[in-house]
Amino acid sequence: MELRSGTVVAPPTPAEQDAWFREGVRLCMGTWTALQLAVENEWGGPRSRERLKQLEGDVVNWFYRGKPPFYSDDLEPMLDDALVQGFNTEAEDGSILEVAELLVGVYTGCAQGNYNEVRRLQATAAKGRGALAQSSQLDLAEPLEPAEGVDGMEDAGPSEQHQERSGTSSAMSADGMEVEAPVDSRPPAEPLPKLSEEEVAEGWEMAPTRSRRRGASTRTS
Template sequence: MSSNIDEAAYVEAGNGQACLAFKDEKQEARFELGVSMMVYKWDALSIAVENGWGGPESAEKRDWVTAVIVDLFKSEKIVDVTLIEETLLYAMADEFDTNVEDDSALPIAAGIIEIYKQCDAQDFSTVEKLYLDWTEKQKSKGSKRIVQVEEDPLNPDASDSEEEEEEVDGEFEDDDSMAVDEVPEINTEPVVDEDGFELVQKKGRRRHN
């Protein structure tokens, strides 16, 4: 994929098709795997999952995000970078109570559009490389990123300067860890915990209704 991001990139269903879903099973399977790999590649979301900002079901919520993106292509005739980016950001705000303001969702969205185009041309090289990179990362995983968020007692809602990130070395097993030969499963149903999606993470940047 090109390092230059085309923010106006989009894909459109043709030949009278009602949506962008692939009719060929291999193309659809590779595309869904590619979307999953791109979602897993999003560092902001990985940190949120590792720190449980979405509650005890954080790992399942990440797979739900993948399903939401895939469903865009199964229900829409046109999908562009902006739509995917906004969907990712809304998911982070709603499910992880986190506002991402570093534009990191943009390359993920653009990458998904590019993967769709490649799968449409039956070119699966990028998807296969992403999966290989992910499996290698799982093998070499030896540290977990812990982000501690402390609230300012004088201004609890201001926290951008309060986030501290540290590396914790040692053997461990993440809740979201998977066997290296196992493809991340896509959960097509929203994850509802016993508290009705009440998030346990304390974030200074809060979502305002």
């Protein structure tokens, strides 16, 4: 086949035409909202996805077994019956005729080696998947707000919180490792008064609240 520019290209092979046509049928079924809702909700039963694949094959065979030219009005009853019988769904929005017209256009183009309609459907499907993926990523990427404590102040870090709860403090061990040491939270004891040399010679001892002579009775300090 020679193009207007003078370039000679090989004619499309039957296998190539068949592959493009089947891809076009699959994409046409993907644009049919009523059908996709029935499949997703399993209105045709748990085998709804298998029924969808079967319907795609039936559409391909409808064209291959018929004789061109094909008309959407002839294909519409077949699609309507498949939707009702196979998926327990009725479509009264005119979508059945629209899908039939789209399928006829895809077949006509592929039969002539023109796959532009299929490429357009592929681009539309890719846009839909891209928008869905972007929406999902945005939903999962919500920024995390920093936690706040009393009066809007930021909470203490993990090490500070741990120290407050466990009563430990950080210290460095001899080998350079940071370890936790217990913190003595008791107030320091008041220094004990000193005994005079005479009291010591007499055998007096100091206690926190009183002085006591060894082997003697209590004496107030």
